[in-house]
Amino acid sequence: MSNPTAAMIVIGEEILSGRTRDANMHYLAGELTRHGIELREARVIGDERGAIVAAVNALREAHDHVFTSGGIGPTHDDITAEAVATAFSLPIAVRDDARALLAAHYAKTGAELNEARLRMARIPEGAVLIENPISAAPGFSLENVHVMAGVPNIFQAMLASLLPRLTGGSPILSQSLRIDRGEGEIAGPLSVLAADYPDLSIGSYPFVRNGAFGADIVIRGTDAGRLDAAMVRLSKLFAPDQA
Amino acid sequence: MSNPTAAMIVIGEEILSGRTRDANMHYLAGELTRHGIELREARVIGDERGAIVAAVNALREAHDHVFTSGGIGPTHDDITAEAVATAFSLPIAVRDDARALLAAHYAKTGAELNEARLRMARIPEGAVLIENPISAAPGFSLENVHVMAGVPNIFQAMLASLLPRLTGGSPILSQSLRIDRGEGEIAGPLSVLAADYPDLSIGSYPFVRNGAFGADIVIRGTDAGRLDAAMVRLSKLFAPDQA
Incomplete structure (x- = not known):
């Protein structure tokens, strides 16, 4: 960016x-x-x-x-x-x-x-x-x-x-996915995804809710197409959670 | 301090x-x-x-x-x-x-x-x-x-x-007074007070509430006696507000 x-x-x-x-x-x-x-x-x-x-x-x-x-x-x-x-x-x-x-x-x-x-x-x-x-x-x-x-x-x-x-730039877009598993479960595949999309910022924001661990994965960037592609990959990676 | x-x-x-x-x-x-x-x-x-x-x-x-x-x-x-x-x-x-x-x-x-x-x-x-x-x-x-x-x-x-x-210091004490006048009204006397108590931190925190201007005056320091003395001076300065 x-x-x-x-x-x-x-x-x-x-x-x-x-x-x-x-x-x-x-x-x-x-x-x-x-x-x-x-x-x-x-x-x-x-x-x-x-x-x-x-x-x-x-x-x-x-x-x-x-x-x-x-x-x-x-x-x-x-x-x-x-x-x-x-x-x-x-x-x-x-x-x-x-x-x-x-x-x-x-x-x-x-x-x-x-x-x-x-x-x-x-x-x-x-x-x-x-x-x-x-x-x-x-x-x-x-x-x-x-x-x-x-x-x-x-x-x-x-x-x-x-x-x-003030002169702005391209609006910074973001999409996020909530995953109800501890970060330790998802960190491996997530780092592969991040390496494949170096033009995007992929963040993992852990939370503890009612004693259960989870993370919001937030993908940010200025190219809507790349963002969509990364989100599709992300959803597939952790699809079992979504069922 | x-x-x-x-x-x-x-x-x-x-x-x-x-x-x-x-x-x-x-x-x-x-x-x-x-x-x-x-x-x-x-x-x-x-x-x-x-x-x-x-x-x-x-x-x-x-x-x-x-x-x-x-x-x-x-x-x-x-x-x-x-x-x-x-x-x-x-x-x-x-x-x-x-x-x-x-x-x-x-x-x-x-x-x-x-x-x-x-x-x-x-x-x-x-x-x-x-x-x-x-x-x-x-x-x-x-x-x-x-x-x-x-x-x-x-x-x-x-x-x-x-x-x-961790080794702490003397607890930092604070007292505050809410004054329902714009900061511009109280700034003069307040700066004299601040100059008289260089060992204390005297802050003015303005607010707008229901369209009216006011300020919280906060006095901080580690010496309770000095703090009390400054608060007495402060209250007297702006006593007409307290009636």
Whole structure:
């Protein structure tokens, strides 16, 4: 598969402390798969400038796209925009168009555009804004790094604004078969199948349900014909289970 | 806080494709917090030897402990044990004690200890086994890297075997206050509070509920007295909300 590749950086102490269970990674993974972009790696890090700079720089070199979530609000622990500017060695300042978005939003809600809120209009030089239809404060894309909010419904809304302007690849198709036998029973034939279809990704995902072992076999690829052929082989291999 | 630090590596294509939502990271985060070990970073990567070797080597240097989940079953895509051996430049082979665990388990269940299942007895030289009370196939610790299964109930059982032998730090305490005002209203006073308590971690986690903005303020640290003092200050700052 030669689709564009991507990495994600989830920024937030609250995930690492176990207080909150991240939801954005799973959501992004599904959306990228539908868009033909392959998510290859995700990292969860804390609200620490050095950690953010290091992760952004490592991943933007290695992938076509980097998506971040978290740390772009108005409080003292929101340092993502600053850190991304640092990673690119670019200045960051309040930008007029971002300020106008906030001013219009707070004029409607009656809240004051105070100093803390104005921090959310700080945008690294040269970035393109990502629309936030929920709470106005924009995300931004700086080259191939897309900086979005951590609150799940805002993250999802920003991603919906962003995705149409990214070039996707062939949609990644997948088919799966549930087999109610332990992986140890099926591993041998399955590895032969995987070797015969090196252009497909064939994964075995074991489970224990009511004390019985089984596995979901998932075949993924961009060529529907090859996928169908491999699924036919797979079904025949384990046909006795299906009776 | 000078507690031991840790990183996690979640190994599994199925998380990155969006097929499965990872559960082990959130579970580990909570258990480590209770044990006084600080989870500083987590990475999700695919079933690729190079990616596993690189992540293991980067993180075992940087942290006191590295926990991995996934990729230690009997199928062709289970390459974690091999990759960890490669990261340490150590040989890996079927080990007698691991084989005996499998033999005893399959003798009970009536299944055959075939070649595929025997792969789960391959252990890098010098590793200490981690008990698996559910399906017998052990995990292992190699120096500070702890290799465990991806199936959540097996991961949890292995972690329960492992944690008592790791030296924890002071339990990390946390208290939180929900404030039903937008973060922009509270950011100013909150940053003053955070500056006054540099030994505590003070996080603001915004939410949108029924269209209204609010934030959970979470204060974390190991000194109960300092935590109480900061919470009193916090409550007074935003007392009008509590009436």
